[in-house]
Amino acid sequence: MPDNTFKILIADDIGMMRSTLRALLAGYGLKNIEEAVNGEDALKRFTVTRHSLIMLDIDMPKMSGMEVLNEIRKHDHDTYIVMVSAHSSVDNVKQAMAQGVNAFVVKPYSAKKIEAVLQKFAKDRNISLKEMGNV
């Protein structure tokens, strides 16, 4: 890790959802968290910061999570993107996965689910979940 921390972006138009996620992630020691209020904002912020992990809501104004995903995946395949959606339909998930989503979380999510996703992310980066909070 060059700067020793994972930069994380939470993109959700509902403020409370952002706060919840931020709190949950903070619970694992993750601090370098940025928030985006819609898809466009998310893409703009990503272009500047190049986050390692993005929690991306699908239903957002201006630009949907799927659009943001497509934009990012055009050039970047390293960023770990977790789709967050209230729709758990198989087709939805399959489509997102086909377009390069690394994990999919359905709202409402429990801390356990977020943990599973973080576990997967940590495994992807070859470190343990515990280490992730400490780096």
Next chain:
Amino acid sequence: MGRPARAFLPRTASGRAVPYQEVADTAESYSANPVMAAGVMLPHHGAGTTPPTWSRKARVNMDSTNNPAPPGTIVTDDWTRNWHAKIAIKITAMFMWLIILTAFGGLVYFTKNLEAEFTGAVSDELDGFAYNFSSILSAAPPESAEQTLITLKSAADDVLLHSHSNIKALTINVDGQQIHAGSLTPGLTISTRTATFMNDAKATKASVLLLEAAHKSPADYARSMRERLIMTVVSIVLALGFLLRWTIHNVLAKPFQVLMDATQAVSTGNLDLRLDVSREDEFGHLSRFFNQMLDRIRGQQQDLTTANSELLNEVAVRKQAEAELLKHRDELEHLVEQRTQDLELARDQALRASQTKSAFIANISHEIRTPLTPIIGFAEAMMNGLPHEEDRKRSLQSIIRNGKHLLNIINDILDLSKIEADKLEVERIPVRLQQLLADVESAVGVLAREKGLEFNIHYTYPVPGVVHTDPTRLKQVLMNLAMNAIKFTQRGMVSIDASYNPTMHQLVLAVVDTGIGIGPENLQRMFKAFSQADSSTTRQYGGTGLGLYISRRLSRLLGGDIELQSASGIGSRFIVSIDAGAIEAEEMLNASMEGLYPEETTDIPTTRVQGSVLLAEDSPDNQRLISYYLDKAGAEVAVAENGEIAFEMAMAGDYDLILMDMQMPVMGGMEAVELLRGAGYGGVIVALTANAMKEDRERYAQVGCDGFLSKPIELDKFHAVLSKHLKSADTAAPALTAPRNAELESIAAQFRDGLPNYIEQLNTSCTARDSTTTKALVHQLKGMGGAFGYPRITELAMTADASFRKALEDVAFEQALRLIDELNTVCATDLAEGGMRAGSTV
């Protein structure tokens, strides 16, 4: 040919003219050749020449046609320079005709006046003579008349002698005196002249001189002259004719002959000869054209030869290819024949197999129908109502017994089909022998004792404490044999004798009974599928007739076999031997060590657990059964009827354990698990399947299953899985893995604080039946409730959300109202408790 011989020699095969050279000397070296003698030059080996006598232009032309002229091109040279021969012949002919005509003209001319001229000449001569003689006479003195006559005579003789005249004899009459000169021969013509002269000077006396001359007659002269002229002209014409013939011979016939000879030589195939082209006449041209033609023919022939040899090569290649093709065809035919034979064999085998299968299915359906009859019969009887409790109980027992029998048959059939398909795999794991035999005893001992039989296990020590084999399959074999033994034994005992053969490394387990036994005539048939000692046995004792067959196959798979010793009426001894591997002496058990391994409890563990379980299972009965087991164990159960629903529920819900059936409609378990793991689902998933194959299990593990349970459910294993993955109810302390911090709690508090707002909005939208707003609100609540520790909110919101999505608005609004109730309850409780619930399930 008089010129130095220059031969126009053939070109090289490539058609290129080689530099020309003088080959005059070759005339000698080939002079012996008859063709050569006719003026035809044969080629000098290897050295070609072009005729140097050709005009430069013509040679250039030749050079320019060194390469064979393209087809259709006419080879020419300069005709205007070569007209000599023609003119020569013409002039010669013309002159000849002139000479001939002149000669004849002259002949005619000269012969026409020949007689007159002759007569004139004679007459002139005679006039001269007459004058001369008269002169002599007149000059002579008259006194010498005598003398004068003599003089006359000699003059006449002299005239006759010296004159070239045609006068042969003369007679002079002078005054009666006659003088004769010459000789008179017959046939001569006599011409006469008279002259008068003065014989004195005073010319007083005149004398007359009569001259008679004998000469050739003019006709004779003319005839002889004519004859001579004709002779001369004929000679000249003949001479000219010879000259012409010579000319024609030299100019035409000889070269023509040369050409003829050459043509003949060419026609016999000699293309190497070339004509002398030094002549500048038509024959020179002809020879050149002839040579060119030969060149062309030769070139074409060479081309033809080349093409021919190419063709021959090609034909050879074709022939070879054809031969190869034939060979391949033969091979193919052979192969086809062989294949046909193979296929026939395979077909026969398939037909036999098909017949066997038909017989098998006929047998099976019979076997299945048999227990079904009492099951259906008793069930119907019960439905109609059996008044006595005893009858009802007996009916139920019958149904259960036959149901179990049916299950056995089906299990046997499945085993059989696996065996037949070579799909049955056996494990080799360490197995405690005494434990295994005890398991068998616990299962069948009861049956034996119920029948009043003794059931024992004997060990012939030392026996191995642990053997490496497949416990399930070995147990199956032993149970089968033991059950058979019990079935066919009315009194006495059934026992299993265990021993170890150290030399063969074989564990020997003999199942012994004191039953009806089998006659020697039936011993061989015993291990065949669908055969019992006789069909009456089936009626009396039941059974599929598959047990022994399967047992033997299993024993063989386990590295041994089954032997049968039996005597009718005395009993049977089925000796199972399996490969136990080499076992060290210290691993052997002696009698003193018996009981070292205490029997494990066979009680079904009834661990109480807590937690939520998602059961994905399509069969309603299995749903009910497994739900029942789960419920009994204390777990909360949610059911999904296929993989897709299970996936959506797992993604949306929060389960401690997913029991996933692998074979389901719409989406199978495998796919659902794969998808869940791909989406980052981290919970425990246990595969539920009737596929007990090892590779199946490996596949399930590969896609992300944490465990495996085989159907039908074995309760001990089922409970083991539950207690492994769910929290025990006894250790109730909630081991929370989720982090808790002040921030999260404050957010949860915010959520609670916002609830009255939600309630109000929902109330408004429901009253207004504004489905869009209601749906949005429900959706939001669905997403948040669970996360903040209110799963009931999520649950109710989910159902309402689902109803909205299914366009069941009435139901949805009804459910939304229930959600409002729940929200109210939560608010009220929270107010009452004033406590923190956030994180309790987060």
